[in-house]
Amino acid sequence: MAKIQSKRNSTKKEVIIEKASRLFREKGFGAASMRDLAEHVGVEAASLYNHIQSKSEILQTICFKVANEFMTNLEAVENSSQPTLKKMEAIIRLHIRMMLEQYEFVYIADHEWRHLPEPYLSNFLNQRRSYRKRLGDIIEDGINKGEIKVIDPYTAVLVILSAISGIDSWQRSRKTTSAEALESNMVKYLIEGLKK
Amino acid sequence: MAKIQSKRNSTKKEVIIEKASRLFREKGFGAASMRDLAEHVGVEAASLYNHIQSKSEILQTICFKVANEFMTNLEAVENSSQPTLKKMEAIIRLHIRMMLEQYEFVYIADHEWRHLPEPYLSNFLNQRRSYRKRLGDIIEDGINKGEIKVIDPYTAVLVILSAISGIDSWQRSRKTTSAEALESNMVKYLIEGLKK
DNA sequence: TAAAAACACTAACGAGTGTTAGTGTGAAAT
DNA sequence: ATTTCACACTAACACTCGTTAGTGTTTTTA
Structure with a gap:
């Protein structure tokens, strides 16, 4: 071969x-x-x-690999029957782990998608929009069921996703904090903001 | 002239x-x-x-203009004698307002500083590190005084700053949310995570 | 062992980069 | 009225860019 x-x-x-x-x-x-x-x-x-067709094919591969991984996980969580707080915790933990373990890929999907050529750019942005919408729906659902605090779902999603994607600028300057400690500290802060 | x-x-x-x-x-x-x-x-x-000396001079001007503005504000807050939660709220609100009102500048200082040439790059990163350190010290001080919840200060700073800088990816897709609503929603989430 | 496929090489293309040199022009200062 | 200065212009330099053509070399297949 x-x-x-x-x-x-x-x-x-x-x-x-x-x-x-x-x-x-x-x-x-x-x-x-x-x-x-x-x-x-x-x-x-x-x-x-x-081996490759173009420079931008590399970017496409990276961006959609990451997008697919998150999408797959989201569907699994959506189809599970945990309480809302557990769902959110699962999603937050996956994001943090992806950030720590597949740092380069996630970073690029987060920051370099701008350079995707059409139609990939639109495709990517649609997926991202959809992902956030569905995350917001989970939170809204939790509010309606009285499982979590009344809060603007979109703001919550924004805070959660942005906070996690900010790990990049942190990580290298604070090697003293272990991955596990960082994960549990972040989960604590972010989940606390959702609890009633 | x-x-x-x-x-x-x-x-x-x-x-x-x-x-x-x-x-x-x-x-x-x-x-x-x-x-x-x-x-x-x-x-x-x-x-x-x-009118200008080089392309990179433009980047320098933008990055340090933003950095100076944040630094000046931080000093004012440090020298004030409010309770810790009020201090943090003041800082958070300034960040959100800067993000909304001087969006382009703040975005560039946040995302394009990589392209600064030395020695400006090191200078910028030092300022950023110092800023975060001092923000963390405010939180730590608040914990010691028993004014806010026990939490890892560095994680808190990370969450707060990242959450705010994530407004960029949101804003244009959610024009329905007014600036004031966004600000108060974010403050609510972020401050709530600090309260005892 | 011969044919074929996989893959690395050199050379070069056309286009785009930041920037400088040199020149012209119109307004302000003397 | 004349000099000076600010500022816009055209042309060009010295690169670097992604990418292709064409060729040679090594490995796999028949």
Whole structure:
């Protein structure tokens, strides 16, 4: 089949995307060049095109991989029959874990989606809008059932998602805080704001 | 004195910076070109250099203008003798208002500082680190005085600042929510998480 | 072992980048 | 009225960009 598996269990295309994710985060999509990327992969720039179609295909792959993962999780939570607070906690914990474990990917989907070409850009934004809407619906449902405090659902979603995505700017400057401690501290703050 | 004031009370340099802030936000610093900017100003690209020294000078001006404004406010709050919760509310409200009223500038200082050249980059990051540290100290002080709930101060700062900076991705999609409502909803959520 | 497929290489393209040099022009200062 | 100064212009330089063509080399398949 494929000639090379540069690391076990990963095709060269996957290696490229992984290296690219690091580069895109550090420099931004626009400022990261294919020659830059090629050097990190250990190959000439032109050779990259034996594995990928374009620079923007890399961005698309990353953005939609992340979007799909969140969407899948959301559906699972929606279909479960936990109390609202537990649902929200599950979602918050997944977001934090994704942020800690797949940091580069999540960061790019969060900050570099602007550079997606149409029609992917619209597609991505639609998915994001839908995700937030459904998250808001869970909260609204909880309010109606009297399970959580009366609060503007959209504001709550905004606060929760933004707070988590802010971990990026924190993490590297506070290595003393362990991942578990950070997770539980954040959950505490964010869930407390929902409790009656 | 100066020949032109393209709008009353603003020099051409200020006009350039204002137009640039819009452009940098929409496209990102790297992807926004000087020829792009020139067109918005209504002038040829080369003419911009009669007013500014370089593209990156524009970014520096914006980033440090915002940083200084926040720093000045923080000092005022530190030197005041309100209870901790009032201090935090004042800071939160200023952040939200800055986000709503000087959106482009704040957004760029938040997202495009990466492209600052040294030594400005280090300088900016030091200021940011110091700002957060001092914010954390206010919270810690409040905990010691028993005025607010026991919580990890750094996590609280992270949640608060990130939540507010997330307004950008929200605002345009929810025009129905007025600025005042958004502000009071956010303050409610964020302050509630601090109360005993 | 021969044919085929996979993939890395060099060279180059056309377009776009920030920026500088040099020049012209009209308004302000003397 | 003349000099000075602010500022817009055109042209160009020296890159860098993503990407393609074409070729050689190595590995897999038949």
